[in-house]
Amino acid sequence: MTIDRRTVTQLAADLRARKVSSVELVRACLPRIEASQSSLNAFVTVTAEQALAQAQAADRELAAGRGGPLAGVPIGHKDLFCTAGVRTTCGSRMLENFVAPYDATVVARLQAAGAVMLGKLNMDEFAMGSSNETSYFGPVRNPWNTDLVPGGSSGGCAAAVAARLVPAATATDTGGSIRQPAAFCGVTGIKPTYGRVSRYGMIAFASSLDQGGVIAQTAEDCACVLRSMAGFDPRDSTSVDIPVPDYLAGLDAPLAGVRIGLLKEFFDTGLEADYERHVREALAVFERLGARLCELSLPNIPRSVPAYYVVAPAECSSNLARYDGVRFGHRCRNPRDLTDLYKRSRSEGFGAEVKRRIMTGTYVLSAGYYDAYYLKAQRVRRLIAADFERAFAEVDLLMGPTTPTTAFALGAKSADPITMYLNDIYTISANLAGLPAMSVPCGFVGGLPVGLQIIGPHFAEQRLLQAAHRFQLETDWHARVPERCA
Amino acid sequence: MALTRAQVEGIAHLARLELDPAELPQYEQSLSRIVDFIGELERANTAGVAPMAHPLPGLAQRLRADEVTERDEHDLYQRNAPAVASGLYLVPKVIE
Amino acid sequence: MRGFRSAAHDTFVGSDRGGHRRLARGDSLMNIHLGTPVSAEAGRRQGDAWETVIGLEIHAQLATRSKIFSGAATAYGAPPNTQACLVDLGYPGVLPVLNAEAVRMAVRFGLAIGAQIARQSVFARKNYFYPDLPKGYQISQYELPIVAGGTLEIVLEDGSRKRIGVTRAHLEEDAGKSLHEGLAGLTGIDLNRAGTPLLEIVSEPQMRSAREAVAYMKKVHTLVRYLEICDGNMQEGSFRCDANVSVRPAGSEKLGTRTEIKNVNSFRYVEKAIQYEVARQIELIESGGKVIQETRLFDPDRGETRSMRSKEEANDYRYFPDPDLLPLELEAAYIEAVRAELPELPDAKAARFSAQYGLSDYDAGVLTASRELADYYEAVTRTVPGQSKLAANWVMGELAAALHKDGLEIGAGKLSAERLAGLLARIADGTISGKIAKEVFEVMWASGASADEVIASRGLQQITDTAAIERAIEEVMAHHPAQLAEFRAGKDKLFGFFVGQVMKATQGKANPAQLNALLKEKLPG
Known part of the structure; x- marks a missing residue:
């Protein structure tokens, strides 16, 4: 079976033109997914029957000249978006058999737009990880080199898109979980502004940082999918009631005069030299497109990672308290008493990294430490947000590397949590400040993809997508496919 | 700052986690590393800076109308429950 | 203990005594003595030597149709878990959205006690594990409550008035219920109540006796029903109370170590529980022991409080702002609009009744003990003008007795104000005597007939020929x-x-x- 390289945009057009049917696409995708599982392990659940039924329905709509903007387009969902009747595991033993009785808003919206769900994508357990090694269902492997990690936590999403198992996938980003795997796998990912995409039905890791987004082959595809999933949701109090612009409409607008800031702090000693070279070459492309570059310093950015590793675990420790073996999720056998039920259910259900973060969060919120850690981190967070605000008074976009290095080997960083945490050193600050950010493929080092990160002010998704799209019109990094998948 | 074993055990209890004695040293070590790492924040000058709990400035809580919109779906909702009887979720005896 | 039972206790009449006549005064004390180790001798000494300090935390369930953060119904008594939706169950992925009516009700209460309404208040998570708490945290307000700093006035034993400060009132969600019966050594969890809106009303520790505490609690009870923000049904748990109790040597400024008596759901039990707890603490201290700060439970069968050990360990609630909810911001115009809708409040209504209807303070107090009663009384007087005292006597006398006998509330509609007024009109115009009127009343109560029908059919009309x-x-x-x-x-x-x-x-x-x-x-x- 030859690989389908068509983008979401092309597929949607071909489906509408009846050049291909949704059932044909799904029938083509399913065996490829099956075949990839042993090497990539990108899926936790494949929903073959449901996908075919949805595809048939989409084909009927299309035949009748109806159907939403994504009618018949197959996609995958990160396995933390609740899907009615299909298990949602969050990559955890805790939810190994959990079947949500409802659809996440994102799932419902994409379904309403006509998208066909092929299955649920593997991820770090409860989205806690940067390598996809914490999944209870086993690590996902990087399609560019299966000895390497795909990044995390949306590793299954990035790997699936990179291997062209699906044209696009929903994903989430709490500290870089869309951008870092997108960079490692050579695909395009967008984390929108906090509040842009509903969190209803998206199983929480850290509520003030989590944001749903898209991983796809191109910025245009990101725009296409995001347009259908974004928007106000009355069921999410943190969802913002601002109309969603047509992200596709402004994509071709020229970049002349756009001011781009280079974050000095992102070009630090931790950045690999070859990685940096590619990022600077990408910046030169923008310059050629008429953008103006300048260097900026945001002095509080280096404190992002420690601030994040207070705030995120604090919220996670509370968010994950509901997994107690009573109403859903794993329950230990023969609990002696209530405390035993809680402790063993949770200890058996959660993996080591999740436990570590729950304990970190419990510690920073506990009596005597709250001010020193939690409140302090939230103050630092404001400093970081203020840094960005000052920067966006001077520039339209900030750019830099997505990660300090290309993908690393499985097991290389699992011994020491801090080494792993520092992988997100360039991505975390956007989450703390709630800013939209993307990762766009911008080169290869040793056969491994390099990611360019683009950060914008709140609700500037259109500007980000436009910049990324213009860049992708000039380059073909995003169009490259791992040899083993080709 | 190194966390003591007793502290780690205390945190685990508060979080209702049971740590295997064999795993304890590993958690003790990694949590101490993390506490050291986040302790770096202490050096930030945050005098007069208000804590920021939400990433978007100036947003206020939205209110919903007081309407009953949910129906009884307990059969469906309890399909995920490990132990139920007569519509109740079951837990080991709670002593007050 | 007996030292506390001063003569004043026996003559004490609460600020709103009329509404709760079933609450027998005095009798409760006897039961306590059976269970308490305090000797009469010790009791007499204590009366002079110790001062009691009480603060109350009252939980009033707000009378909204739906829950505070979900669209599930709040009706009482539904089969287990049939009114617990995904949000109430703490299902993965679901999120809370705040009920506008719960906010409006909290503001009504704050305005009624002259408190500050916070222009910005914040919901926090109180983290602890308990089976009736589905998310492992309760959404409550911690550092920035919606209501702060009001006052309520109670009437003391000697008829004087005392102002009790309300430190704060905050919105939070109720927990579910644990059921222990018939489950073979297991506990069953019903989460229908989970997410019901509560207004927690926290007093200053300004009450000095169980009686004062009860008078304060009744005052709040009357007020929340006036405001129509709580049905006040204590049997169903709509209105319940935690009492913080400590004792200190008379004249001392420093507060003693307090205990918290949890979830007492009747006025009588509050009084008994506090009295028992005060005696226990004094006895403990006088015998050389120390009061431990702890949570205690009142056992109404034994008239005792006992330590709730299960709630003792590691009360580290790790409060932090709930990231799923944004700060609640209230505009001045909104607050003023709520103020404009406030009904006439109990104290103001009682004063007006005295002045307008020529009633004694006592009668005015009784008739304004609930809004329904006051409205009923006013409807009667409107229909038979100039007979306000006759109306007061009948409403507080025959009608109250009949309601009590049948265990009914005035709002049950058994005898409309118009029908009672019809009877009073026949007394006033001399058609029947007061004595015959009582007979007519009984028939009216039993049959639903009007006074004139009863008088005519039974030939009870006075002979004036x-x-x-x-x-x-x-x-x-x-x-x-x-x-x-x-x-x-x-x-x-x-x-x-x-x-x-x-x-x-x-x-x-x-x-x-x-x-x-x-x-x-x-x-x-």
Whole structure:
């Protein structure tokens, strides 16, 4: 079976033109997914029957000249978006058999737009990880080199898109979980502004940082999918009631005069030299497109990672308290008493990294430490947000590397949590400040993809997508496919 | 700052986690590393800076109308429950 | 202990005594003594030596249709877990959205006690594991509550008034219920109540006796029902109370170590629980022990409080702002709009009743103990103008007794104000006597008929026809010649005998004034 390289945009057009049917696409995708599982392990659940039924329905709509903007387009969902009747595991033993009785808003919206769900994508357990090694269902492997990690936590999403198992996938980003795997796998990912995409039905890791987004082959595809999933949701109090612009409409607008800031702090000693070279070459492309570059310093950015590793675990420790073996999720056998039920259910259900973060969060919120850690981190967070605000008074976009290095080997960083945490050193600050950010493929080092990160002010998704799209019109990094998948 | 074993055990209890004695040293070590790492924040000058709990400035809580919109779906909702009887979720005896 | 039971206790009348007549005063004390180790001797000493300090945390369930953060119904008594939706169950992925009506009700309460309404308040998570707490945290308000710093006035034993400070009132969600019966050593969890909006009303530790605490609690109870923000049903747990109790040497400024008595759901139990706890603490200290800060549970069967060990360990709630909810911001215009909708409040209404209807403070207090009662009374007086005292006597007397006997509330609609007014109008215009009216009332109560129907069908109309009364007198005189002779011989006391006989002969219907006049005329011969 030859690989389908068509983008979401092309597929949607071909489906509408009846050049291909949704059932044909799904029938083509399913065996490829099956075949990839042993090497990539990108899926936790494949929903073959449901996908075919949805595809048939989409084909009927299309035949009748109806159907939403994504009618018949197959996609995958990160396995933390609740899907009615299909298990949602969050990559955890805790939810190994959990079947949500409802659809996440994102799932419902994409379904309403006509998208066909092929299955649920593997991820770090409860989205806690940067390598996809914490999944209870086993690590996902990087399609560019299966000895390497795909990044995390949306590793299954990035790997699936990179291997062209699906044209696009929903994903989430709490500290870089869309951008870092997108960079490692050579695909395009967008984390929108906090509040842009509903969190209803998206199983929480850290509520003030989590944001749903898209991983796809191109910025245009990101725009296409995001347009259908974004928007106000009355069921999410943190969802913002601002109309969603047509992200596709402004994509071709020229970049002349756009001011781009280079974050000095992102070009630090931790950045690999070859990685940096590619990022600077990408910046030169923008310059050629008429953008103006300048260097900026945001002095509080280096404190992002420690601030994040207070705030995120604090919220996670509370968010994950509901997994107690009573109403859903794993329950230990023969609990002696209530405390035993809680402790063993949770200890058996959660993996080591999740436990570590729950304990970190419990510690920073506990009596005597709250001010020193939690409140302090939230103050630092404001400093970081203020840094960005000052920067966006001077520039339209900030750019830099997505990660300090290309993908690393499985097991290389699992011994020491801090080494792993520092992988997100360039991505975390956007989450703390709630800013939209993307990762766009911008080169290869040793056969491994390099990611360019683009950060914008709140609700500037259109500007980000436009910049990324213009860049992708000039380059073909995003169009490259791992040899083993080709 | 190194966390003591007793502290780690205390945190685990508060979080209702049971740590295997064999795993304890590993958690003790990694949590101490993390506490050291986040302790770096202490050096930030945050005098007069208000804590920021939400990433978007100036947003206020939205209110919903007081309407009953949910129906009884307990059969469906309890399909995920490990132990139920007569519509109740079951837990080991709670002593007050 | 007995030292606390001063004479004043026995004469004490609460600020809103009328509304809760079933609450027997005094009797509760006896039960406690059976269970308490305090000797009479020790008790007498304590009365002078110790001061009691009480603060109350009242939980009032707000009378919204749906829950505070979800669209599930709040109705009481549904089968287990049939009113627990995904949000109430803490399902993965679901999120809370705040109920506008719960906010409005909290603001109403704050304005009614003259408190500050926070322009910005914040919801926080209180983290602890308990089976009735589905998310492992309770959404509550911690550092920035919606209401801060109000006052309520209670009436003390000696009739003087005392202001009790309300530190704060905050919105939070209720927990579910644990059921232990019939489950073979297991506990069953019903989460129907989870997510029901609560207003937690926290007083200053300004009460100095169980009686004061009860008077304060009743005051709050009356107020929340006036405001129509809580149904006040204590049996169903809509209104319940935690009492923080400590003792200190009289004259001391420093507070003693307090204990918290959890979830007491009747006025009587609050009083008993506090009295027991005060005695226990004093006994403990006097015997050389120390009060431990702990949570205690009141056992109504034994009249004792006991330590709730399960709630003791590691109370580290790790409060932090709930990231799923944004700060609640209230505009001045909104607050003013809520203020404009406030009803007349109990104290103001009682004052008006005294002035407008010429009632005593006591009667005005009784009649304004609930808004329904006050409205009922006013409806009666409107229908029979100029009879406000007659109306007060009937509403507080016959009507209250009948309601009590049948265990009904005034709002049950058993006897409409119009029907009662119809009866009072017949007393006022002389159609029936007060005595006959009681008979008519009983029939009306049982049958649903109007006063006029009862009077007509039973022929209870007063006899005002002079000739008819004269005929009855003459017959009685003819039947009792001996008594008549004695009367005429100077035995004046027999006048009453003849009144009685004529009344008997007329089935009580003779107009008493006319009867008197005619007897005076005819008996002397």
